[in-house]
Amino acid sequence: MLSIFSPLSMSENLTKLAHKIDFYKDESDEKGKPTSEGEKDEAEEKVLTSFEQPSWVWDSVRNKLKAAFTEMAVLTDVLNIIKEKRYMVADPVSQDQPDNKPSVLLLAKKRGLVSAGSVLISGAERLKRSHSEHSNRAQDDYFIELLKIRQNWRLKKVGASILGDLTYKTAGSRFFQGGTFEVTKIVDDKTDTSTSHSRGSLEVIIPSELEGVAYIQVEVKSVPEMMDLTSVTLKMPAGLGVIRSDAYWQNKLEVAQNVLFCKELFAQLAREAVQIKSSTPHIVVGNQIITNAFPGIQLSIVLCHYTGKEKKIPQAPQKLEHNHVLEHSLHQLLREVHFKNINYVAPHPVNAMLGMSKRRRLAGPQGTSRRELVEMNVRDTLLEQIIKQTKHAVLRLRTMHVLDELALCIQDPQITAHWSCLNSSLECCVRINITAYGYEVVRSSLVLIIEVDTIQAILKDSRTITLSFEDKALQDLILWQISQHHIQVVQQLAKFHAWTVVSTNFNVGVGDIDLYGTAASLMMASPKGDKVLAFRSGAYNKIQMYLKEIDPSEAVDTSPAVTNPKWQKIIGTFQAVDVEKLQGKTFSQKVDMVMAKLTSMS
């Protein structure tokens, strides 16, 4: 085969030659200078002039820089031409399209789906397994219940059995009776889903003495006819629901613990009632403690324990009178005893006695006398404390009753009672205000502090009176204060009407003796001096009013020794005024009206 080569043209020949030039060889190696590709003429020129010796040192550098500049210029020209897109275009290099094999794609997708599916299936399997386990109530249920019971109660393993402790020993109780219960597993042959749900797989066995339900009943009743304790009424424990034998273990244990607590409480009270010598005797009969709080007021504490094994059933369901406040108090007091047994007051020194109060610890450095130390040591027993609380409750109720009755009966001055919010189980406080309707500027007030046995009354002038528990004493006191209040109101009215108060006396020593307290009296004269009013009021007497009118026409023969006409005014007699017949609803209104009528302007 022949191939014809046309002879190279001028530009082709030059190109071939230019290609032979090694552009990257160093200048020092040969005398040829690097040239750009496009500039043929200059390349030739440069090739010809490369044989000349360099005239100065910087010639080569200059030439190199010139070449670099030329190359940069060419590059900018090319880029500009490309930008113009008329003579040159920059096109991306096209690549070969990959072969679209659908089978490969399908395989990849299938593999992906299979792996995702397997993850989901394993998750679903796990869920199904746990759900089936839960509904099947397998062996694990017992352990879950055991875990729960261990979270609430103290259990320990003794041999092959699991025993637990119901007592309050770790909370400070020192009761002799033990409360050990046993935890067993229920083995059901017939797995009936309905019953197994309610029973659970755990069973607790309660000791026999703590079976059943118990509670303490406190009752305060007034027995005025039975002042002595020898004739007391015994109570039968009323029928309360017994706990079901298949109840949940938590309920069973709680009820048994309550039985133990009530037993301890009653045992402590009974022991104190028998041993402690006190002013009032206590009677302990079976499951009852009876004592007299006040003469005629009986306090009875009964331990009702219903085990469900009693043969005798009371015919009629007895209505129980619970004093819930005192029952709750009893529970709290016993818990306090427990607490004090365990928790000692800080500090806990190594070399001194533990448990002393701050006052006792400071007794040494303060040089407390023996008498004070003995007083500090005396502490009330549980029974004494509950009796004190009962007494205070009774006294408080009685006082309320008396005040309410008086407020209803006596309409003339209004009696209002403000009970203080701050009170304790042994002390409370009430302020009584006596005001006249319409004339509230005058207000008599007294404070009653109700304690355990007595009531302290603090009057307006800071006098303190100790009242006994009899309600008549309080009634007398308030009626007496009311009588004093009347006189004070009239005193104020005198100021309003510009009458002069001639005399006031809150402890009148003349006249009929009063049943309680002292009478108060007041005498006042009108502005002109011609009318004189006199009042006398006592606790149980009606208020008396007298009037003396001086008629100026009645001129008495005056001797020349009498120089001042005022001496005319002391003559005259008093006449009684019937207060009932006066106009006006209340006493103060009546007096107001009388004074207005009697004041003459002339």
Added chain:
Amino acid sequence: MGVVCVYFYPVPEGKSGQQVVDGIQKQIELLGAVKTGNFCVDCETFQAGSGIQNTPQRQVNILHSSEQPASCFAILDTGTCLVADALFDGLMQKLKHYYQQRKGSKIESKGQRYEYGDFIFKVGSVSQASNFKGILVEIEYCPCVVAGDCMNLMKEMSQSLLGSAVAEQQSSFLKTKTDMIYTPADTMSQYLEHFNNFKKATSVNQAMNR
């Protein structure tokens, strides 16, 4: 706590201490006082060890009183008094290397306690190491807390009971405390004064007898 005056009752010649005590007790009972028990005030002296020369010997007196059973009184020879809990004795025991107890220095006043209205009488016979030293009569007036206010009343009472010679004694200690509130530490200071007097009297007697 009332105001207390401690009087030294001299034993006249020819009579034994027991006789004098009985006499005073009979007089108190004649007044109408009620016997309420015994009392005891005792004092121990501790001396700081003379490890360092040229420093004066420091003495600490530890007093106990049955009237304040929970307390322990520590009085320095400078007069400073500390009222502490009864466990203070234990502390002194721990310090026994520094504070040594002087042998035979324990002195106490023991006797009967009588209550008469607002007054409390204590007749005590003082003894050191079972040697009888003297008689101290203590009169307390409970309602008052300031010494200066009831001095005259106290003088009157002691005059009727012990005679004017004894009643005229007045503790130098009390003179400085007439306007301040009276504390049990002041009672102990009075007792200490009397105990020191007894000790000085003994040493003077011993010196004279030689």
